[in-house]
Amino acid sequence: MSGFTFAEKALARAAGLSQARAGDVLDVRPDLIFSHDNSAAIRRIFEQLGAERVHDPKRMAITLDHAVPAPTTAHAQNHAEIRAFVQQQGIAHFYEVGRGICHQVISEEALILPGETIMGSDSHTTHFGWLGAFGMGVGRTEMAALWATGELWVRVPPTLRVRLSGTLRPGVMAKDVMLRILGDLSVSGGQYRAVEIIGPAVSQLSLDERPVIPNMMAEFGAMSAYMPPDQAVFDYLEARRARDYAPLYPDEDADYEQTYDLDVSNLQPLVALPHQPDQVVMLREALGTPIQQGFIGTCTGGRYEDLAAAARILRGKQVAVRLIVIPASREVLLRAAQTGVLADLIAAGASIATPGCGPCMGNHLGIPAPQEASIISGSRNFKGRMGTSDAPIYLSNAAVVAASALCGRISDPAEVI
Amino acid sequence: MAITTHRAWVYGDDVNTDVIFPGKYTYTLKDKTDIAAHALEDLDPSFASQVQPGDVIVAGRNWGMGSSREQAVTCLVYNGLRAIIAESFGGIYFRNCINQGLHPIVIPGAARLLHTGDVVLIDDEARQVIIAGQAFAMPPLPLSVQAILEAGGLVAMLKQRFQG
Numbered sequence: 149m150s151g152f153t154f155a156e157k158a159l160a161r162a163a164g165l166s167q168a169r170a171g172d173v174l175d176v177r178p179d180l181i182f183s184h185d186n187s188a189a190i191r192r193i194f195e196q197l198g199a200e201r202v203h204d205p206k207r208m209a210i211t212l213d214h215a216v217p218a219p220t221t222a223h224a225q226n227h228a229e230i231r232a233f234v235q236q237q238g239i240a241h242f243y244e245v246g247r248g249i250c251h252q253v254i255s256e257e258a259l260i261l262p263g264e265t266i267m268g269s270d271s272h273t274t275h276f277g278w279l280g281a282f283g284m285g286v287g288r289t290e291m292a293a294l295w296a297t298g299e300l301w302v303r304v305p306p307t308l309r310v311r312l313s314g315t316l317r318p319g320v321m322a323k324d325v326m327l328r329i330l331g332d333l334s335v336s337g338g339q340y341r342a343v344e345i346i347g348p349a350v351s352q353l354s355l356d357e358r359p360v361i362p363n364m365m366a367e368f369g370a371m372s373a374y375m376p377p378d379q380a381v382f383d384y385l386e387a388r389r390a391r392d393y394a395p396l397y398p399d400e401d402a403d404y405e406q407t408y409d410l411d412v413s414n415l416q417p418l419v420a421l422p423h424q425p426d427q428v429v430m431l432r433e434a435l436g437t438p439i440q441q442g443f444i445g446t447c448t449g450g451r452y453e454d455l456a457a458a459a460r461i462l463r464g465k466q467v468a469v470r471l472i473v474i475p476a477s478r479e480v481l482l483r484a485a486q487t488g489v490l491a492d493l494i495a496a497g498a499s500i501a502t503p504g505c506g507p508c509m510g511n512h513l514g515i516p517a518p519q520e521a522s523i524i525s526g527s528r529n530f531k532g533r534m535g536t537s538d539a540p541i542y543l544s545n546a547a548v549v550a551a552s553a554l555c556g557r558i559s560d561p562a563e564v565i
Numbered sequence: 566m567a568i569t570t571h572r573a574w575v576y577g578d579d580v581n582t583d584v585i586f587p588g589k590y591t592y593t594l595k596d597k598t599d600i601a602a603h604a605l606e607d608l609d610p611s612f613a614s615q616v617q618p619g620d621v622i623v624a625g626r627n628w629g630m631g632s633s634r635e636q637a638v639t640c641l642v643y644n645g646l647r648a649i650i651a652e653s654f655g656g657i658y659f660r661n662c663i664n665q666g667l668h669p670i671v672i673p674g675a676a677r678l679l680h681t682g683d684v685v686l687i688d689d690e691a692r693q694v695i696i697a698g699q700a701f702a703m704p705p706l707p708l709s710v711q712a713i714l715e716a717g718g719l720v721a722m723l724k725q726r727f728q729g
């Protein structure tokens with residue numbers, strides 16, 4: 149009998165079973181469930197169910213992050229309904245406007261730990277793979293069901309392995325690794341599957357860089373993603389966690405559908421062209437494309453090292469076009485303020501906004517005009533994503549965004565420093 | 566009547582949830598008619614005004630990739646869509662369909678066999694779909710999942726549990 153993948157082990161544990169195999173349908177009890185600005189809509193579904201109280205308020209988190217501070221009365225009303233619900237139900241973990249983006253905040257608060265299972269009403273819940281947790285995005289109705297019952301059916305997915313070897317060159321970031329994977333295997337490469345990101349290059353990634361890959365596994369179509377947690381992760385969690393945990397690792401002889409090997413040593417910065425994250429080209433092929441706006445932020449590309457990479461390029465210079473910088477969390481913002489990174493960005497002409505999703509999904513804080521092109525450190529460049537249908541979006545790492553904002557066209561950081 | 570007739574809207578591969586239902590509306594639109602009116606806005610502006618109850622979508626690979634937003638399913642349910650037939654679905658989208666009682670039917674290559682406006686026959690008893698004269702079996706779903714679909718979705722199913 150072959151060994152077990154991480155997904156098989158984690159879902160068996162979350163279902164209270166001794167073992168499970170890909171294809172099994174299980175009733176899974178996640179260790180944490182979370183939602184964000186969509187919580188008011190979820191509450192309306194929850195009320196239809198006829199359940200009075202949520203099943204376990206201690207295992208619930210809600211962040212306000214997608215449109216913060218509220219840009220319109222309708223958004224404000226939405227937030228107000230959520231606050232009232234949090235009070236009424238005694239939700240244990242609630243994060244107000246300005247605390248940051250759900251995935252970043254829940255990681256910083258160590259609300260989910262290695263070997264655990266988390267479900268969020270957000271497709272980027274794959275993010276928590278960076279902690280060695282099983283994270284899965286669900287729809288609003290499923291979240292209402294989770295609130296009411298604490299469990300949800302899951303079909304255990306087969307697993308694809310991504311094995312990373314080698315060492316990244318300076319100027320190449322985790323974002324480029326992920327864009328390479330998407331370019332090679334397409335946006336449907338991970339469909340219905342879990343992905344294990346393994347190999348010697350994983351431990352070389354800084355803790356700020358690691359989440360980028362499992363996060364963007366949502367763009368790969370993956371149901372969940374996993375990185376084997378190492379000492380650096382355990383150290384990060386030590387001062388933050390409120391309970392014990394037991395990490396899970398896949399067996400050597402587990403069954404994999406496919407293994408994709410990538411030597412990251414040869415990678416160069418990449419760009420995804422409109423309107424899909426797998427339309428990937430080498431940065432040099434996109435050089436010179438005029439852009440009217442840069443955006444550094446999101447759960448994918450708004451951590452401290454993204455801001456620091458941008459500051460290194462912009463220090464002492466002036467941007468040629470609008471550059472919007474939105475830290476992924478208050479912790480990121482504070483650190484950038486303390487190290488001088490923030491001052492460098494402001495002095496270079498960047499607009500700084502409240503930690504949250506910003507213009508990532510077109511709610512506010514940097515909606516492009518028709519025909520205006522943006523280059524962003526986020527994860528999605530679908531048509532209309534930032535709120536305007538005919539406004540092309542390019543994806544790259546944060547350093548390329550900064551260099552491009554400096555020049556008003558897609559530019560190579562190595563050439564502007 | 567076991568066999569029903571449906572008009573098809575045909576689309577390609579990798580249609581994402583942002584073009585099915587734009588993110589900018591997700592926290593502000595609540596009314597079913599309003600949500601229905603923006604269906605496929607950035608993919609096919611003629612859809613919302615011309616779709617009729619009972620129509621089906623026939624698509625290529627990875628229909629509904631991207632975000633978890635459920636309105637990308639409900640905007641179609643509110644327009645009376647009968648089913649979505651696709652080569653494959655985004656994982657969360659597939660689950661959202663089941664939970665909304667909208668049947669996601671996996672049939673490889675279907676979109677290449679017909680054009681928008683052509684007719685698709687669904688034979689629920691024989692669990693078949695007939696496209697361009699060819700019969701395709703509907704892939705079976707796990708029993709517990711089929712039960713959700715048959716109850717009319719997850720809300721209807723849980724209502725039975727909580728309200729008896």
Ligand code: SF4
Nearest residue numbers: 249446447505508509
């Ligand atoms: S930053 Fe963008 S991708 Fe991340 S949770 Fe917010 S809207 Fe979604």
